[in-house]
Amino acid sequence: MQLYNQEIDTKALPFDLEDCRKELGLLKNAVIKCPGVYLLHMCSISGSCLSHDLYVVMENAPISREARAYGKALSAHPDMLLYPVTEEDFSYKIIEFEVTKFYMEHDLPASAGESLHSLALYGSELCPEYFGAFPAPRVTPWGYMTRYKTIQPGVFWIETDQCTTALAISYIMEDDLSEEVSALARLTDFDKEHGIDETMGYLFFEEKNMCLVIFELLRSSPGLKWDKVDEPALMNAVWKGFPEYATSYNLSEQRGSHDILGKVLKHFDPCQELKCSPKDMITLSPDAGLDFFRF
Known part of the structure; x- marks a missing residue:
């Protein structure tokens, strides 16, 4: 055999x-x-x-x-x-x-x-x-999904039959989130009962936390076009809802903590300097408003 x-x-x-x-x-x-x-x-x-x-x-x-x-x-x-x-x-x-x-x-x-x-x-x-493309989740922690818009494959803005607005992201994208933001996720009863690592379902986020999730997903995938997201408005929303997060993130950026390539090189050469980028800071744009979804 x-x-x-x-x-x-x-x-x-x-x-x-x-x-x-x-x-x-x-x-x-x-x-x-x-x-x-x-x-x-x-x-x-x-x-x-x-x-x-x-x-x-x-x-x-x-x-x-x-x-x-x-x-x-x-x-x-x-x-x-x-x-x-x-x-x-x-x-x-x-x-x-x-x-x-x-x-x-x-x-x-x-x-x-x-x-x-x-x-x-x-x-x-x-x-x-x-x-085939990621299907939008039909069942959510707030009832059944009644309407959705695809932000990126596996990332959905949704409304439910309990009149709740939320964000749903595929299980495989959790690795793109920080522990702080990942901890804000809600799960369906089925996924809690059987374990999200087994069911590989969706992670759901309340409307007030959407800006953090979208911001981290956007930063983790610089090669993607986020046509449905207004980035200046998104950063305004992060500053307004989570000023401590924005301050901490900017300090980390100034220290070069987000320079992944630099960290790898520094492992081999301790004299390697970590780089920071002003364009990657969370900035305020007074004229951009807070409505960061382009729909």
Whole structure:
């Protein structure tokens, strides 16, 4: 019986990447994930890309046609598709999902910490075209949701049948919040009973606390466009509702506490100076008002 999720001899692979060394690097080791799906570790060699991992999917693999559309074909190997494990292309998450689905369908043990639920949840953020967008929560701590607007994928402004306005964010975004702000979250009775780490539901925040949540999410994702948020008005709202938070945040910024790269470099070079940025301070804009949602 074939054992999956096990390292195998590279000589046992049904393909040879010797002619792709310059493009892919040197094959170091291989793991068979399921029939026709292999996870390879490629080492950098002179003139090739950096060391990296990639999934290889063969024609006989139990991978859907839709998932195959995200793979990269090699002209020298038309019978296989590549899915690099990189932070620029998350299509490998689709393969991880389909492999885990294969395990479930055949009563095989999945990798520790992986489930279809968690893979699909994270996939909704990284590959929404395959997994679908985050659904807005229907049940809240204040009754049923009656109306919502999507601020970002996984971030929803909502109204409920108890005439409550709140903010809901996906469980996976809690890591983007400080402990102070995360502690303000409310959970549904179901998530409290079964544990939010198990259900991976939504975190809900009262209207008065929305500005803090949006501010921290915005700061944690500088590459995203927050078109529905007026940032000057948002910072006004933080100052008005939470002046101690704003003062503390600005002092931390002045000390360079938010310079993540600088902290990493300082670990290797104690003389490295941490940087602060005036544009990242929480400032007041008298003409901007307090209505920070653009709807």
